[in-house]
Amino acid sequence: MPCPAENALEGLLSTYHELNNAFVPRVPGPPTPLEFLQYVRRNQPVVFTGLMEGWGALERWDDRYLRERMQGCSIDVAVTPLGNADSIVNVDGVEHFVKPYTSSEPFSSFMDYLRSRHMNASSTPPSTIKYAQSQDGNLSKEFAALAPDLPPSLAFADSALLSAPDAVNVWIGNSDSTSALHKDNYENLYCQVLGKKKFVLLSPLEGICVREKSLPVASYDPQGKIIKEEGHSINGWPSVDPDVGESGKWWGKARPMRVELHRGEVLYLPALWYHKVSQEEGDEGICCAVNYW
Amino acid sequence: MPCPAENALEGLLSTYHELNNAFVPRVPGPPTPLEFLQYVRRNQPVVFTGLMEGWGALERWDDRYLRERMQGCSIDVAVTPLGNADSIVNVDGVEHFVKPYTSSEPFSSFMDYLRSRHMNASSTPPSTIKYAQSQDGNLSKEFAALAPDLPPSLAFADSALLSAPDAVNVWIGNSDSTSALHKDNYENLYCQVLGKKKFVLLSPLEGICVREKSLPVASYDPQGKIIKEEGHSINGWPSVDPDVGESGKWWGKARPMRVELHRGEVLYLPALWYHKVSQEEGDEGICCAVNYW
Numbered sequence: 001m002p003c004p005a006e007n008a009l010e011g012l013l014s015t016y017h018e019l020n021n022a023f024v025p026r027v028p029g030p031p032t033p034l035e036f037l038q039y040v041r042r043n044q045p046v047v048f049t050g051l052m053e054g055w056g057a058l059e060r061w062d063d064r065y066l067r068e069r070m071q072g073c074s075i076d077v078a079v080t081p082l083g084n085a086d087s088i089v090n091v092d093g094v095e096h097f098v099k100p101y102t103s104s105e106p107f108s109s110f111m112d113y114l115r116s117r118h119m120n121a122s123s124t125p126p127s128t129i130k131y132a133q134s135q136d137g138n139l140s141k142e143f144a145a146l147a148p149d150l151p152p153s154l155a156f157a158d159s160a161l162l163s164a165p166d167a168v169n170v171w172i173g174n175s176d177s178t179s180a181l182h183k184d185n186y187e188n189l190y191c192q193v194l195g196k197k198k199f200v201l202l203s204p205l206e207g208i209c210v211r212e213k214s215l216p217v218a219s220y221d222p223q224g225k226i227i228k229e230e231g232h233s234i235n236g237w238p239s240v241d242p243d244v245g246e247s248g249k250w251w252g253k254a255r256p257m258r259v260e261l262h263r264g265e266v267l268y269l270p271a272l273w274y275h276k277v278s279q280e281e282g283d284e285g286i287c288c289a290v291n292y293w
Numbered sequence: 294m295p296c297p298a299e300n301a302l303e304g305l306l307s308t309y310h311e312l313n314n315a316f317v318p319r320v321p322g323p324p325t326p327l328e329f330l331q332y333v334r335r336n337q338p339v340v341f342t343g344l345m346e347g348w349g350a351l352e353r354w355d356d357r358y359l360r361e362r363m364q365g366c367s368i369d370v371a372v373t374p375l376g377n378a379d380s381i382v383n384v385d386g387v388e389h390f391v392k393p394y395t396s397s398e399p400f401s402s403f404m405d406y407l408r409s410r411h412m413n414a415s416s417t418p419p420s421t422i423k424y425a426q427s428q429d430g431n432l433s434k435e436f437a438a439l440a441p442d443l444p445p446s447l448a449f450a451d452s453a454l455l456s457a458p459d460a461v462n463v464w465i466g467n468s469d470s471t472s473a474l475h476k477d478n479y480e481n482l483y484c485q486v487l488g489k490k491k492f493v494l495l496s497p498l499e500g501i502c503v504r505e506k507s508l509p510v511a512s513y514d515p516q517g518k519i520i521k522e523e524g525h526s527i528n529g530w531p532s533v534d535p536d537v538g539e540s541g542k543w544w545g546k547a548r549p550m551r552v553e554l555h556r557g558e559v560l561y562l563p564a565l566w567y568h569k570v571s572q573e574e575g576d577e578g579i580c581c582a583v584n585y586w
Contacts, residue, residue, distance in 0.1 A: 003296030008501035208301035
């Protein structure tokens with residue numbers, strides 16, 4: 001018997017794809033609140049250029065400056081064997097959702113790690129890959145010394161969404177790390193400071209295409225060994241890698257959009273959009289971004 | 294074999310219902326463009342009260358005034374045997390999408406019809422039911438004499454949606470007429486002038502619940518006989534009457550919202566929302582509304 005849900009969902013997807021962009025537009029920013037809301041109301045990702053002009057972060061951040069400002073500070077660093085924080089890993093034949101090990105270390109030693117990797121960029125990645133990606137509003141915590149170089153919030157978004165951001169996060173890493181496809185429950189403004197990021201984006205309606213799974217949870221230990229967290233599981237984690245795809249019927253109906261975010265550009269990523277993020281470091285081996293959500 | 298689309302669609306529906314209102318809020322208007330866009334971006338119907346204060350239509354329209362202004366004018370009137378313009382009717386055992394007969398008649402004779410029906414409100418409906426419901430921007434055409442009593446557009450919506458309305462329509466009828474469940478491809482602002490309207494609303498995501506069908510098209514003739522339009526069909530017409538429902542699994546997952554729109558109130562009905570509309574006439578037997586889309 002044919003499944004009526006299948007027709008209905010195919011109809012929703014094809015109507016959605018007909019009515020919406022197949023690409024992420026690049027428009028000059030900053031937008032007015034009303035202009036920004038045109039993208040929000042269409043639930044449509046967009047890149048704003050020129051929005052970060054005059055930001056201290058864009059003008060001053062480099063290896064030397066960051067070390068100077070962060071002198072004496074420690075930060076949380078995600079540590080994994082494959083640069084795969086929060087991803088699906090097969091453990092004894094069973095897929096697990098595996099979280100990184102998190103260690104606190106001096107900012108300067110983390111920057112030494114990035115610099116040394118940059119000096120040996122052509123070699124194979126180290127067996128321990130580090131990514132500063134704590135997402136708990138770290139700009140007001142471990143990165144507080146950098147806060148004067150960033151606006152505390154984005155005025156156009158505050159006006160449009162009728163609230164200040166819940167959190168502002170600094171991300172520092174290099175091309176060894178990738179964030180697997182996932183979604184966040186936040187309207188997200190992602191601001192590129194150094195290097196660039198590559199996003200693959202899928203709309204919330206494409207949930208069936210990315211084959212969400214319920215998975216047991218595990219974590220890496222400092223040596224990269226996987227420790228199962230008995231009794232813990234995660235729901236609705238997308239299992240398709242959009243850079244690999246799969247042969248299933250539904251993946252064939254997905255329309256992943258790709259966009260590169262360059263220094264000084266801001267990506268508006270609507271809440272609940274699936275995104276995979278890979279990155280390329282800039283001149284000094286650093287990929288650095290700040291996001292408001 | 295279980296159908297993955299079924300789970301996916303059930304998930305979308307239940308998430309949607311969790312994250313959204315189960316009712317249509319009533320808020321004081323007029324909104325600012327930013328306030329209005331909060332509803333637009335959430336694709337959320339809302340009733341604005343107080344928005345029509347000072348409108349000539351609200352202050353002056355009644356049987357006498359309308360006849361005076363429209364003196365000598367003719368209007369298009371939808372004529373059906375059951376007050377069922379644009380609805381599904383069984384013809385020789387086959388469901389058809391049946392359109393009304395449209396006749397042009399003097400405005401005064403149409404008002405006589407409403408008045409006479411009002412005088413005999415307790416009797417059974419006449420065998421020919423009339424509804425002035427042309428939706429072609431009739432305020433600038435057959436109802437042009439009434440245009441001075443209405444704003445040409447709603448400033449908050451123009452600013453928010455970055456465009457003036459495509460059309461402004463006047464609707465005049467009584468409780469004998471009902472608009473069957475359907476959807477329109479427009480952001481709609483529906484302004485109640487006389488009497489009241491009752492809306493049943495379903496979100497675009499609930500398409501599967503309303504069992505959309507492809508149907509052959511027919512029309513009523515002036516005597517209420519159905520004339521098939523060979524070779525014409527319509528796609529995606531919802532077949533469930535939300536006031537009746539059905540026993541199917543998917544209708545059970547629908548969450549129809551009901552709202553009554555009273556004199557002086559404005560309903561924002563987002564594009565592609567399903568709506569069934571019934572009406573109650575006011576003191577003089579007239580139900581009258583104006584919509585901007």
